[in-house]
Amino acid sequence: MQGGAGGPYPDQMGGASIFQRLEPLLPAVRKPVQYVGGELHSVVKDWESCQVRWALMYPDAYEVGLPNQGLQILYELLNERDDVLAERTYSVWSDLEALMREHAIPQFTVDAHRPVGDFDLLGVSFATELGYTNLLTALDLAGIPLSAAERDESHPIVVAGGHAAFNPEPIAEFIDVAVLGDGEQAAVAITDLVRDWKAAGRPAGRDGLLVRLATSGVAYVPAFYDVTYLPDGRIQRVVPNRPGVPWRVAKHTVMDLDEWPYPKQPLVPLAETVHERYSVEIFRGCTRGCRFCQAGMITRPVRERSITTVGEMVQRGIAATGFEEVGLLSLSSADHSEIAEIAKGLADRYDGEQVSLSLPSTRVDAFNVTLANELSRNGRRTGLTFAPEGGSERMRKVINKMVTEEDLIRTVATAYGNGWRQVKLYFMCGLPTETDDDVMQIAAMARRVIATGREAAGRRDIRCTVSIGAFVPKPHTPFQWAAQLDHETVDRRLRALKGALTHDREFGRSIGVRYHDGRPSIIEGLLSRGDRRVGAVIRAVWEDGGRFDGWSEHFSFRRWENACTAVFEGQPVSLDWYTTRERDLVEVLPWDHLDAGLDKDWMWQDWQDAISGEEVEDCRWSPCYDCGVCPSMDTEIQVGPTGRQLLPLTVV
Amino acid sequence: MSRTPDGPPPPPVVQRLRVRYTKRGRMRFTSHRDFARAFERALRRSGVPIAFSAGFSPHPKVSYAGAAPTGTASEAEYLEIGLAVSRDPRRVREALDAALPDGIDVVEVVEAQPATPSLAERIEASSWEIRLPGVSEEEAAAAVGKFLALDSVLVARPTKDGHREVDARAGVASVRLGVARNPDSGWETGPCATLNLVVRHSTPAVRPDDVLTALRRAAGLSTPVTPVVTRLAQGLLDEASPQDERRLLDPLG
Numbered sequence: 001m002q003g004g005a006g007g008p009y010p011d012q013m014g015g016a017s018i019f020q021r022l023e024p025l026l027p028a029v030r031k032p033v034q035y036v037g038g039e040l041h042s043v044v045k046d047w048e049s050c051q052v053r054w055a056l057m058y059p060d061a062y063e064v065g066l067p068n069q070g071l072q073i074l075y076e077l078l079n080e081r082d083d084v085l086a087e088r089t090y091s092v093w094s095d096l097e098a099l100m101r102e103h104a105i106p107q108f109t110v111d112a113h114r115p116v117g118d119f120d121l122l123g124v125s126f127a128t129e130l131g132y133t134n135l136l137t138a139l140d141l142a143g144i145p146l147s148a149a150e151r152d153e154s155h156p157i158v159v160a161g162g163h164a165a166f167n168p169e170p171i172a173e174f175i176d177v178a179v180l181g182d183g184e185q186a187a188v189a190i191t192d193l194v195r196d197w198k199a200a201g202r203p204a205g206r207d208g209l210l211v212r213l214a215t216s217g218v219a220y221v222p223a224f225y226d227v228t229y230l231p232d233g234r235i236q237r238v239v240p241n242r243p244g245v246p247w248r249v250a251k252h253t254v255m256d257l258d259e260w261p262y263p264k265q266p267l268v269p270l271a272e273t274v275h276e277r278y279s280v281e282i283f284r285g286c287t288r289g290c291r292f293c294q295a296g297m298i299t300r301p302v303r304e305r306s307i308t309t310v311g312e313m314v315q316r317g318i319a320a321t322g323f324e325e326v327g328l329l330s331l332s333s334a335d336h337s338e339i340a341e342i343a344k345g346l347a348d349r350y351d352g353e354q355v356s357l358s359l360p361s362t363r364v365d366a367f368n369v370t371l372a373n374e375l376s377r378n379g380r381r382t383g384l385t386f387a388p389e390g391g392s393e394r395m396r397k398v399i400n401k402m403v404t405e406e407d408l409i410r411t412v413a414t415a416y417g418n419g420w421r422q423v424k425l426y427f428m429c430g431l432p433t434e435t436d437d438d439v440m441q442i443a444a445m446a447r448r449v450i451a452t453g454r455e456a457a458g459r460r461d462i463r464c465t466v467s468i469g470a471f472v473p474k475p476h477t478p479f480q481w482a483a484q485l486d487h488e489t490v491d492r493r494l495r496a497l498k499g500a501l502t503h504d505r506e507f508g509r510s511i512g513v514r515y516h517d518g519r520p521s522i523i524e525g526l527l528s529r530g531d532r533r534v535g536a537v538i539r540a541v542w543e544d545g546g547r548f549d550g551w552s553e554h555f556s557f558r559r560w561e562n563a564c565t566a567v568f569e570g571q572p573v574s575l576d577w578y579t580t581r582e583r584d585l586v587e588v589l590p591w592d593h594l595d596a597g598l599d600k601d602w603m604w605q606d607w608q609d610a611i612s613g614e615e616v617e618d619c620r621w622s623p624c625y626d627c628g629v630c631p632s633m634d635t636e637i638q639v640g641p642t643g644r645q646l647l648p649l650t651v652v
Numbered sequence: 653m654s655r656t657p658d659g660p661p662p663p664p665v666v667q668r669l670r671v672r673y674t675k676r677g678r679m680r681f682t683s684h685r686d687f688a689r690a691f692e693r694a695l696r697r698s699g700v701p702i703a704f705s706a707g708f709s710p711h712p713k714v715s716y717a718g719a720a721p722t723g724t725a726s727e728a729e730y731l732e733i734g735l736a737v738s739r740d741p742r743r744v745r746e747a748l749d750a751a752l753p754d755g756i757d758v759v760e761v762v763e764a765q766p767a768t769p770s771l772a773e774r775i776e777a778s779s780w781e782i783r784l785p786g787v788s789e790e791e792a793a794a795a796v797g798k799f800l801a802l803d804s805v806l807v808a809r810p811t812k813d814g815h816r817e818v819d820a821r822a823g824v825a826s827v828r829l830g831v832a833r834n835p836d837s838g839w840e841t842g843p844c845a846t847l848n849l850v851v852r853h854s855t856p857a858v859r860p861d862d863v864l865t866a867l868r869r870a871a872g873l874s875t876p877v878t879p880v881v882t883r884l885a886q887g888l889l890d891e892a893s894p895q896d897e898r899r900l901l902d903p904l905g
């Protein structure tokens with residue numbers, strides 16, 4: 001039965017499982033286990049007894065989507081509410097997509113295999129813009145019209161979240177609302193609004209609900225804003241077209257992470273996924289001020305989770321999951337005010353227990369090596385990663401990554417001296433003001449790293465891997481005005497660098513170079529800083545078969561390029577216009593009406609400082625420099641130290 | 653300087669337990685790797701005192717007997733675990749069963765006495781149930797008859813790098829029309845024949861899928877809907893059982 005199609009409201013007859021029709025198809029597809037659900041801590045609730053029903057989607061394959069922290073947190077906290085039901089759905093691979101189309105099976109949730117079209121809300125979390133085409137596949141399979149304007153009351157409200165939601169304009173046509181910032185309280189607020197609207201008899205229908213969502217300020221409803229353009233292609237104005245709708249929509253910020261100790265019952269998949277570990281976010285936000293980093297800019301200010309809560313979460317998380325690895329997550333985990341105590345406390349607690357601890361931190365200093373030593377106390381010391389990001393000292397000043405070459409060499413020598421055999425260095429290519437020479441300096445640095453490392457380790461068999469990504473300017477960063485470097489130049493610089501290193505007699509064998517071609521980054525750039533006119537390109541690419549654009553084996557630059565040419569024909573805009581063009585202060589940016597709290601004048605000044613190579617300190621340990629976030633969002637820095645310690649666990 | 657783990661070596665195995673478990677319902681879609689990961693996590697959650705190997709990446713002492721292919725259900729999968737502390741096998745069964753997802757059910761745990769033959773030595777064949785939705789008993793019986801009359805049926809099995817020829821007939825100890833255990837289960841309406849198949853674990857192994865391919869190619873069977881395959885038992889062939897209906901001896905018995 002196709003739930004929902006016949007009734008006045010979908011929930012009165014929807015929610016029937018499609019599993020009986022799906023099961024016979026599964027033996028014919030790759031990795032069928034990803035579609036069957038039944039993971040430990042997955043939840044199936046009674047459809048009828050819940051008032052608000054969420055389908056939560058990560059628009060990528062199950063193996064990538066399942067471990068996503070944001071989605072797991074929402075799944076758990078929504079399901080904790082008696083009258084709310086949340087199920088998960090992921091992108092299906094093309095083998096199953098074809099079979100589903102052939103057998104008229106709709107996009108389904110993996111929990112109870114219900115049609116996604118039967119839910120009240122479809123929440124989609126975008127970590128990257130390259131998931132946009134997968135959104136369209138899911139909508140289409142679900143029987144939800146691609147254009148929000150064509151949806152009626154039988155269709156779910158499509159909610160976009162995640163970092164990409166800070167500029168949802170390219171997908172404005174396809175979504176009903178976007179939620180900016182932390183999702184915990186926002187998801188609860190939206191749930192309450194939907195429940196009340198349903199209980200009141202759905203006044204004014206779908207439009208009435210959207211008005212409630214927009215006027216309460218909880219979400220951005222693109223349809224309630226009109227965008228006009230100047231003859232040269234730039235945006236003229238973005239104006240609300242409804243009374244009561246705010247001119248600017250602000251992000252959500254959760255204060256006091258200790259009050260939100262999720263995930264408590266993380267999903268334990270049967271299928272293999274990209275991260276198999278229990279992850280705890282030890283703090284949110286980052287104020288190091290790296291100018292390229294959107295995550296750091298849009299998640300301010302820093303809010304730490306206390307050492308005690310981290311300890312309790314790890315203890316419960318391991319007991320609940322049986323995972324053998326614990327990840328201490330954040331944007332720069334070595335920066336937690338009590339990270340040394342957390343690392344030592346956990347290492348002591350789990351000594352001899354076959355639990356390994358990992359801490360994604362790429363900070364270039366000796367303390368980071370000390371931390372890594374502590375965490376690998378009884379494990380193998382394979383690889384350590386550092387991220388100087390810029391190849392030359394000048395470049396690092398431009399991006400505000402305050403690391404001198406001496407610091408870096410000393411740090412890496414310490415690592416090799418402590419028994420680490422392999423060091424990975426992350427860089428970016430295509431940064432503003434970059435020259436060929438800035439990139440070639442990466443080679444000089446890598447040679448010094450190996451030379452010094454051989455001395456420190458007293459052996460020659462050490463390795464260094466140089467990993468380079470192409471820089472993509474992002475909204476809500478000081479580089480939002482910058483020209484993206486064309487992919488031809490990026491590729492030429494990287495080829496030259498690779499050539500210099502592989503032909504190096506003395507060091508070449510010890511240095512590996514990894515980079516991807518620059519073309520996907522251009523499309524990421526288009527989707528990151530695009531406006532509503534880019535939506536037609538996304539649709540054209542999808543219609544042409546574009547899927548899983550984040551996977552190099554599925555990405556086709558030609559397809560995107562052709563779609564841009566066709567769609568922008570006769571318009572003043574183009575792929576280059578969106579990517580390699582520098583903007584100036586007076587230009588209205590597509591995301592100016594979306595408020596991450598950052599003061600535009602401060603950001604512009606920081607952009608000017610970048611060009612002249614002036615650095616800015618971290619406001620955690622130097623005075624506030626008025627980026628604007630704390631006063632405009634009514635938030636404040638929350639950091640320790642608390643002075644507390646993790647006590648040994650008593651054996652039961 | 654190369655590092656070695658500090659501290660004493662891990663405690664030795666003091667008790668070996670043999671476990672029979674199932675892959676029922678949607679759990680049939682788990683691969684052997686999926687199962688192994690889930691099982692090792694269940695060990696940790698359940699607090700069963702599993703022994704570990706020495707070294708930087710200690711492994712829990714678990715050895716698996718040949719696993720049913722992904723997509724096939726099973727009532728009879730086997731493994732053996734080594735414990736560092738002796739435990740009541742009944743308690744271990746309950747703890748593991750509770751810690752594993754529904755459908756992966758731990759049905760039997762027995763202690764392996766010292767000097768008994770290994771699990772591998774006690775398993776030489778599998779018995780399978782194949783349900784054929786959309787196939788009548790007459791059609792199935794005719795195909796089985798033709799198949800049994802042949803000495804050898806070579807089928808090509810797709811592998812990572814091309815194809816591999818397997819003699820599907822040679823591995824079959826017996827095959828006959830049977831009666832389904834749960835005739836009402838599944839989605840099918842209309843006819844649905846059931847086959848009981850006993851296959852020797854030879855090298856290269858003959859899988860139920862290979863026999864189905866042979867039945868289609870050489871004996872004219874057509875299967876409109878994907879057949880559902882379940883392993884019912886594993887063990888040594890019971891020499892006392894009739895030639896056309898082989899039975900197996902319980903490897904934990």
Ligand code: SF4
Nearest residue numbers: 619624625627629630
């Ligand atoms: S407003 Fe001041 S204290 Fe707050 S994040 Fe910005 S610089 Fe830091």
